[in-house]
Amino acid sequence: MNICTKCGATPVIISRKASGQMLCKECFIQSITDKVMKGIRRNKLIEKGDKVAVALSGGKDSVIVLDILNSLYKRNVIDLIAIIIDEGIEGYREHGIQIAVKNAQRMGIKHRVASIKDYFGKTLDEIMADDRREHGACTYCGVFRRWIINKIAREEGATKIATGHNLDDETQAILMNYLEGNIDNLTRIGAKSEPKSDKFTVKIKPLREIPEKEVGLYAVASELDVHFDECPYSQESFRGEVGRFIKELSVNHPTIMYSTLKGFDKIKPALKKEFAEKKVGIGTCIKCGEPASHEMCRACLFSKKIHQKE
Amino acid sequence: MTITVIIDKEKHALEIHENMNIKEVLDKMDISSQTVVVKRNNEVVIEEEILEDGDIIEVIRVIYGG
Numbered sequence: 001m002n003i004c005t006k007c008g009a010t011p012v013i014i015s016r017k018a019s020g021q022m023l024c025k026e027c028f029i030q031s032i033t034d035k036v037m038k039g040i041r042r043n044k045l046i047e048k049g050d051k052v053a054v055a056l057s058g059g060k061d062s063v064i065v066l067d068i069l070n071s072l073y074k075r076n077v078i079d080l081i082a083i084i085i086d087e088g089i090e091g092y093r094e095h096g097i098q099i100a101v102k103n104a105q106r107m108g109i110k111h112r113v114a115s116i117k118d119y120f121g122k123t124l125d126e127i128m129a130d131d132r133r134e135h136g137a138c139t140y141c142g143v144f145r146r147w148i149i150n151k152i153a154r155e156e157g158a159t160k161i162a163t164g165h166n167l168d169d170e171t172q173a174i175l176m177n178y179l180e181g182n183i184d185n186l187t188r189i190g191a192k193s194e195p196k197s198d199k200f201t202v203k204i205k206p207l208r209e210i211p212e213k214e215v216g217l218y219a220v221a222s223e224l225d226v227h228f229d230e231c232p233y234s235q236e237s238f239r240g241e242v243g244r245f246i247k248e249l250s251v252n253h254p255t256i257m258y259s260t261l262k263g264f265d266k267i268k269p270a271l272k273k274e275f276a277e278k279k280v281g282i283g284t285c286i287k288c289g290e291p292a293s294h295e296m297c298r299a300c301l302f303s304k305k306i307h308q309k310e
Numbered sequence: 311m312t313i314t315v316i317i318d319k320e321k322h323a324l325e326i327h328e329n330m331n332i333k334e335v336l337d338k339m340d341i342s343s344q345t346v347v348v349k350r351n352n353e354v355v356i357e358e359e360i361l362e363d364g365d366i367i368e369v370i371r372v373i374y375g376g
């Protein structure tokens with residue numbers, strides 16, 4: 001029988017091919033928490049006194065971010081709030097929201113639920129039902145969700161916004177942007193955002209070095225109540241193809257995602273120096289007052305289009 | 311020998327050879343072991359774990375689009 005390479009206990013719940021490590025449940029959960037905390041310190045993601053707003057979907061990634069940051073909250077190192085967005089996806093989102101709210105309540109963390117419909121007048125379903133729409137669901141969802149989260153974070157006085165991006169998400173983004181030659185996007189990938197405007201709160205990714213599979217294992221092993229369902233709008237995309245490709249490579253090359261991330265972080269300063277778009281003075285949206293590089297921000301532009309009559 | 315597989319809230323009986331491990335059973339079902347966590351008789355197990363007759367396997371999809 002396999003025994004935990006750290007404490008000798010049985011049974012083991014993970015065999016890390018990259019390191020030869022086998023861990024029991026307790027040692028595995030501890031190893032993830034330690035790794036996240038180490039990353040937070042190394043990248044200076046959070047400082048004492050920060051108020052962190054967690055963008056909480058109820059999915060495994062964001063619930064685990066909340067779970068791990070909760071230990072800092074309980075020790076009074078930081079203040080925490082959860083922002084839960086209702087995109088308006090019937091038969092899917094209600095359950096995720098319920099789970100998100102339950103998790104925040106269980107941890108005694110203040111939460112706010114905000115819907116795309118309240119802010120922009122239509123649910124994602126209603127937007128998608130219109131044949132004249134110009135974009136896919138993920139584009140509308142992303143633009144509106146980011147706008148709302150940023151606004152609420154500011155209202156709540158949050159100094160950081162934490163998202164659930166994991167190692168798979170991050171390597172996917174690196175590879176995808178590289179393959180598409182999207183160098184400007186590449187220069188913006190990192191553990192911590194560098195906002196162009198004071199009105200944008202700094203975004204951090206505490207799970208950036210944790211493989212998605214281990215995030216899932218953490219959720220199951222620690223019996224967290226999370227939503228594992230698939231969004232009905234997730235469709236075949238280039239991102240998905242790239243994701244599958246790296247996951248497949250990982251089977252025989254278990255360190256490939258780490259090396260992709262580490263290598264990228266090394267060349268990023270050079271990339272930024274050479275290729276980052278010069279900071280053009282960012283203006284203010286004439287409609288909503290949020291930061292915008294054009295007359296209107298993207299959310300207001302989209303909002304105008306989705307309400308246009310024939 | 312026969313095991314029970316629970317996946318997507320449905321139960322199936324599955325005929326398997328002796329000494330098959332979790333990974334091989336997942337391959338047989340065309341499921342990538344990269345995207346799931348597997349419980350055997352209610353405990354999380356690694357993919358090298360050998361199955362026994364009558365085992366109840368729960369396959370939890372933790373990753374989509376993978």
Ligand SMILES: [Zn+2]
Binds near residue numbers: 006007008009024026
């Ligand atoms: Zn152990």
Ligand SMILES: [Zn+2]
Binds near residue numbers: 287288289297
């Ligand atoms: Zn605007």
